[in-house]
Amino acid sequence: MQPSVPSPAPSPESSAAPAAPRFDERLTAPGSWWAIAGLLGLSGGLIMFPFGTVPMLGGLIVAAVLAGAAVSSYGSARVRVVAGSLVAGDARIPVSALGAVEVLDAEEARAWRTHKADPRAFMLMRSYVPRAVRIEVTDPADPTPYVYLSTREPEALEAAVEAVRTGTEG
Structure with a gap:
């Protein structure tokens, strides 16, 4: 999982408006x-x-x-699904390189933050957000086994990733 690199500015002949994010959440501090x-x-x-x-x-x-x-x-960390990619903090991964999305309740999220955690995983976690998602990384060139993201709306994030993966509007 590599930090995102600034993308080049869109050319005038490209689309006038950038793609709207399917999911956008800022993990603000309480x-x-x-x-x-x-x-x-x-x-x-x-x-x-x-x-x-x-x-x-x-x-x-x-x-x-x-x-x-x-x-x-x-509290400025953001989780977004935009332009065919999952953007979490500084990391950007194409949805095509992602596998199954698992919605975690508070108890299961705590387990994946502690004793079930893999040190190779990319984790964007906030202790004040009790729920999370765990998304498998299926890219064979990427050693990251999964992405763990704290989110207040895990079902909406799962739906956004699935919508991008299947190409449906949502």
Whole structure:
């Protein structure tokens, strides 16, 4: 599984609009994580409090910005099915190289994240998303046995992959 490479810009004679994604989900961090980031900003201000008002405000702003950037970065992962490919984070794999899609409930997803996991698998997992899908990789040139993706809508992702594979509109 290789990270995606930026595709060349479409030429003017190519289709006017890019293909709309059949599935598009951003694995955003929960609100409680943003509250914790705010509390970390407050902590930065309290740490700098003995040095005066200006350092306190500086500590508050710097700590809040750093914590917010960390939460935003972790919560910016996307899972998409677009233009005949499954795009998960930085990875892009053609749907033609994918096999069976298995929808995992919370218990089965936990098992595939832990004791059933294969170290060669590509895993885009978020602990705050309890459900997932496991998709076999059938490309013989790819050593990745499967793709594990956390998703809040595993049935919709499965339907999108199957729709692309069979060439049906959905």
